[in-house]
Amino acid sequence: MxxxxxxxxxxxxxxxxxxxxxxxxxxxxxxxxxxxxxxxxxxxxxxxxxxxxxxxxxxxxxxxxxxxxxxxxxxxxxxxxxxxxxxxxxxxxxxxxxxxxxxxxxxxxxxxxxxxxxxxxxxxxxxxxxxxxxxxxxxxxxxxxxxxxxxxxxxxxxxxxxxxxxxxxxxxxxxxxxxxxxxxxxxxxxxxxxMLRGVDTNFYSPDKRTVNDGIFRFGYVGRLRPEKNLRLLAKVENSLLEKGKENFKFVIVGEGSEREWLAENMKTAELTGFLEGEALAQAFANLDVFLFPSETDTFGNVVQEANASGVPAIV
CATH class of the missing domain: 3.40.50.2000 (Glycogen Phosphorylase B;)
Known part of the structure; x- marks a missing residue:
């Protein structure tokens, strides 16, 4: 054919x-x-x-x-x-x-x-x-x-x-x-x-992890928009702090209208802005857990990318 x-x-x-x-x-x-x-x-x-x-x-x-x-x-x-x-x-x-x-x-x-x-x-x-x-x-x-x-x-x-x-x-x-x-x-x-999807497992790989400082890293990658339900991350952070947990941080990769709110309302957030190429692959690999709070996404390519980087995802 x-x-x-x-x-x-x-x-x-x-x-x-x-x-x-x-x-x-x-x-x-x-x-x-x-x-x-x-x-x-x-x-x-x-x-x-x-x-x-x-x-x-x-x-x-x-x-x-x-x-x-x-x-x-x-x-x-x-x-x-x-x-x-x-x-x-x-x-x-x-x-x-x-x-x-x-x-x-x-x-x-x-x-x-x-x-x-x-x-x-x-x-x-x-x-x-x-x-x-x-x-x-x-x-x-x-x-x-x-x-x-x-x-x-x-x-x-x-x-x-x-x-x-x-x-x-x-x-x-x-x-x-x-x-x-x-x-x-x-x-x-x-x-x-x-319409099935896939991910480049050579580009996204756990081999690209560069941190070993004992800090537990929660992460999110994507647009920072209201429909992504990102304010849930602040609730997770507050819950951990109330339980006396301190040795953690949230790494949030991306840009959007919710950035200012996240910066003002999260104590441990590291807002990196947009990342691409090796910097993005390394950011994925350096996470310990990937959080995907969106309730509107049709698929979530970033979940596959996190998994390929050796990072478990909570969706």
């Missing part, structure tokens, strides 16, 4: 988050096997590069782009690239167009799939409905919970319904866990498959 030619439209690619990491690993997998792919993503400037069998085409976001998360933006003018992207797809002749979510890049990919009558594959990476509900609840912190909770639940329900409607455009759906896959198959009536 011939290998299909895939045009890949990832919403996150150059940013630092789980979706971008998964997208890059996917492209690297394709490249290592010599499969044909055109990867169209967003960035600061429009440029094209070729790496083996993969054509990377970056489209610039405009100055009117709206910040959403650390590095991630939504450009209301992104569809201005439609003719340019269409030309690239006509040259590449894809058999499948693959989108990763509901953002400017994927909207462009979905439109071009419809225009060119090319089958659309959509993978689910982010629980936007849960993110929206939790961030809205945070904005209304001054209201009593009897008001916040029903409104938050309504928002979560409506955003999920809208997302499912969007995913109905696809011929096939991929999801990172069975629960989400079942919801999407039932809601869209489309065929679906699990």
């Amino acid at each position: 011939s290998v299909p030619r895939v045009a890949f439209f990832p919403d996150s690619y150059l940013e630092i988050n789980g979706v971008a990491m998964t997208s890059k690993r996917f492209v690297k997998y394709v490249q290592n096997r010599g499969y044909p792919m055109t990867c169209i993503h967003a960035g600061e400037k429009t440029e094209e590069s070729v790496e083996g069998s993969v054509i990377n085409f970056c489209l610039a976001r405009s100055a009117l782009s709206i910040p959403m998360d650390e590095g991630l933006k939504y450009d209301p003018l992104f569809q201005r690239h439609r003719k340019t992207a269409l030309k690239k797809l006509i040259e590449f002749k894809p058999d499948i167009i693959h989108i990763t979510g509901l953002n400017d890049v994927s909207i462009l990919g979905a439109f071009l799939a419809w225009q060119m009558k090319i089958p659309l594959l959509a993978s689910w990476h982010t629980n936007l409905h849960e993110y929206a509900a939790r961030r809205f609840a945070k904005l209304l912190w001054f209201f009593p919970k009897r008001i916040i909770n029903p409104v938050s639940s309504f928002i979560e329900k409506k955003v999920l319904q809208g997302s499912i409607l969007y995913y109905k455009m696809a011929k096939m759906i991929l999801a990172p866990n069975q629960e989400l896959l079942d919801i999407l198959i039932q809601g869209t009536g489309r065929e679906g498959r699990l």
Whole structure:
């Protein structure tokens, strides 16, 4: 059977988050096997590069782009690239167009799939409905919970319904866990498959541990956002301190809006900011326990990375 030619439209690619990491690993997998792919993503400037069998085409976001998360933006003018992207797809002749979510890049990919009558594959990476509900609840912190909770639940329900409607455009759906896959198959009536993940066990390894000072290190790696439920770490710390435990610290790797709160409310927290490369692999290996308090993540790549580093995880 011939290998299909895939045009890949990832919403996150150059940013630092789980979706971008998964997208890059996917492209690297394709490249290592010599499969044909055109990867169209967003960035600061429009440029094209070729790496083996993969054509990377970056489209610039405009100055009117709206910040959403650390590095991630939504450009209301992104569809201005439609003719340019269409030309690239006509040259590449894809058999499948693959989108990763509901953002400017994927909207462009979905439109071009419809225009060119090319089958659309959509993978689910982010629980936007849960993110929206939790961030809205945070904005209304001054209201009593009897008001916040029903409104938050309504928002979560409506955003999920809208997302499912969007995913109905696809011929096939991929999801990172069975629960989400079942919801999407039932809601869209489309065929679906699990999108399995892996981790580089040479890069993430217990051999990269460098500390042996007797201090017990709890750790977290990821974006510091409300939906990650990071304030639970402060509760864990307080509980340990109340029990007279002292020889420990929390190593928190990442950036986001919760950083200031964590710095003000945790006595033992070491906030490293973003880490990458060997510094990140070493940070994982130096932990004794990895804590993953999020209740909204679809998969949790960092849990696999912790395990590969020889660190047990509490999820």
